[in-house]
Amino acid sequence: LAAEEGFDPDEVGDLGEAESGPLPVLAVVGRPNVGKSTLVNRIIGRREAVVEDRPGVTRDRVQYEAAWNGRRFKLVDTGGWEIDALGLDGLVAAQAELGIRSADAVLFVVDATVGATDTDEALVKLIRRSGKPVVLAANKVDGQQGEADAAMLWSLGLGEPFPVSALHGRGSGDLLDAVLDKLPQAPKQTFDGDQILGGPRRVALIGRPNVGKSSLLNKVAKEDRVVVNELAGTTRDPVDELITLGDKTWKFIDTAGIRRRVHQTAGADFYASLRTAAALEKAEVAVVLVDASETLAEQDTRIISMAVEAGRAVVIAYNKWDKIDEERRYYLEREIEQDLVQVQWAPRVNVSAKTGRHMEKLVPAIEAALEGWETRVPTARLNAFLGELVAAHPHPVRGGKQPRILFGTQAGTKPPRFVLFASGFIEAGYRRFIERRLREEFGFVGTPISISVRVRE
Numbered sequence: 217l218a219a220e221e222g223f224d225p226d227e228v229g230d231l232g233e234a235e236s237g238p239l240p241v242l243a244v245v246g247r248p249n250v251g252k253s254t255l256v257n258r259i260i261g262r263r264e265a266v267v268e269d270r271p272g273v274t275r276d277r278v279q280y281e282a283a284w285n286g287r288r289f290k291l292v293d294t295g296g297w298e299i300d301a302l303g304l305d306g307l308v309a310a311q312a313e314l315g316i317r318s319a320d321a322v323l324f325v326v327d328a329t330v331g332a333t334d335t336d337e338a339l340v341k342l343i344r345r346s347g348k349p350v351v352l353a354a355n356k357v358d359g360q361q362g363e364a365d366a367a368m369l370w371s372l373g374l375g376e377p378f379p380v381s382a383l384h385g386r387g388s389g390d391l392l393d394a395v396l397d398k399l400p401q402a403p404k405q406t407f408d409g410d411q412i413l414g415g416p417r418r419v420a421l422i423g424r425p426n427v428g429k430s431s432l433l434n435k436v437a438k439e440d441r442v443v444v445n446e447l448a449g450t451t452r453d454p455v456d457e458l459i460t461l462g463d464k465t466w467k468f469i470d471t472a473g474i475r476r477r478v479h480q481t482a483g484a485d486f487y488a489s490l491r492t493a494a495a496l497e498k499a500e501v502a503v504v505l506v507d508a509s510e511t512l513a514e515q516d517t518r519i520i521s522m523a524v525e526a527g528r529a530v531v532i533a534y535n536k537w538d539k540i541d542e543e544r545r546y547y548l549e550r551e552i553e554q555d556l557v558q559v560q561w562a563p564r565v566n567v568s569a570k571t572g573r574h575m576e577k578l579v580p581a582i583e584a585a586l587e588g589w590e591t592r593v594p595t596a597r598l599n600a601f602l603g604e605l606v607a608a609h610p611h612p613v614r615g616g617k618q619p620r621i622l623f624g625t626q627a628g629t630k631p632p633r634f635v636l637f638a639s640g641f642i643e644a645g646y647r648r649f650i651e652r653r654l655r656e657e658f659g660f661v662g663t664p665i666s667i668s669v670r671v672r673e
């Protein structure tokens with residue numbers, strides 16, 4: 217999942233557009249060394265980081281221009297002032313106050329590995345007093361491990377902490393989405409800017425050889441192939457292809473690999489598998505093609521598992537539907553029940569690349585899966601749901617004790633990840649039960665979800 221919410225500097229870049237009005241301003245506030253500069257550099261997509269390993273590097277408040285999803289804003293870095301006679305707290309407060317005063321919203325950065333300190337608490341008071349909207353970044357969450365630390369920062373009372381790793385880019389997409397929610401609207405880009413800055417959604421079309429990948433691709437791309445160069449600002453990547461389906465343009469990953477007939481030589485499987493992994497790495501959603509006219513193969517389930525393990529949204533397309541009769545259909549349903557229970561949540565389309573049957577159902581399925589993949593359940597709603605669930609179906613008593621789910625939060629999206637805090641060990645069966653009920657309640661169509669449990673002593 218390394219690249220999953222990774223931040224692509226190409227998506228922000230320098231816009232070089234004349235300003236058509238004042239841009240909203242975001243102040244980045246936090247104690248020294250929590251990673252403000254690293255985060256600012258991450259957001260503006262520059263590598264010339266003004267980061268040093270010790271606190272107290274002299275630097276003025278610096279303004280940068282940034283953009284996310286086609287919306288531009290100004291970023292004020294309040295960090296890096298020298299510690300002087302004011303003392304640490306006084307100084308941090310003073311610089312934060314200056315930054316906040318000129319801002320439309322505040323990005324408050326806390327080091328999740330350290331937790332909330334007294335200085336952090338003091339800054340919270342200051343931000344509150346300003347009345348400015350605030351987004352809380354729980355920084356230095358370099359891996360899934362740290363997400364529970366981030367959740368502890370709910371205690372600051374600033375709402376949801378967004379786990380990020382300024383250093384690696386993890387989580388910055390979600391964070392920026394939240395920031396933009398708090399900022400007043402900026403002038404939008406013209407020239408189809410949304411598409412370019414946000415980029416077309418990325419689709420990996422995968423499946424074992426001969427299931428019909430290249431036939432399907434030819435069918436959907438028949439008339440609507442977009443010449444990549446026609447879109448301003450996109451760089452040509454010969455292996456990917458932009459295809460307009462419905463009213464949107466989608467980027468199909470590694471179509472060169474799909475179109476090329478791979479010779480069945482020794483090791484071909486291995487290379488096909490590498491290609492699949494590489495395509496999944498770049499994609500947001502996987503359309504897994506299966507030959508419905510043949511018995512499900514171990515290779516089919518393995519490819520589906522690869523997509524799930526890569527944390528991608530998943531759609532399963534059963535191809536060659538023109539070839540199947542009632543009997544085959546009966547057995548196919550049994551095979552799906554038996555071998556694909558783990559992905560019951562994936563939208564299913566029965567298509568024929570040959571006749572074009574149900575091609576129009578592909579896009580709605582892909583969109584549903586992406587929506588599930590990006591779903592965020594507000595914490596209050598999640599906990600109301602967990603409270604009811606735990607009351608109605610308590611965890612079985614073990615060794616005279618009854619472990620309870622105390623509290624939960626959604627730590628991330630793409631795919632949705634939950635952290636639950638419990639009073640004791642939660643059995644695998646009960647975790648699966650919770651996942652099932654989460655899906656019943658909130659949908660999560662087309663997406664894997666992960667649930668990790670932290671036991672609070």
Ligand code: GDP
Pocket residue numbers: 246247248249250251252253254255266267268269271295296355356357358380381382383384
């Ligand atoms: P500032 O003084 O608050 O602006 O913090 P800096 O950006 O200078 O970062 C302080 C230190 O924390 C530097 O050594 C950074 O490399 C490190 N750092 C920043 N962000 C992260 C992160 O996400 N993960 C880890 N592990 N270290 C980080």
Ligand code: GDP
Pocket residue numbers: 423424425426427428429430431432474535536537538539567568569570571
């Ligand atoms: P790929 O290896 O996954 O790219 O599969 P191809 O697209 O090359 O298809 C393999 C074979 O299946 C070719 O002979 C296609 O004509 C055939 N084929 C693909 N889709 C369909 C379909 O929907 N119905 C039928 N009857 N044949 C299909």
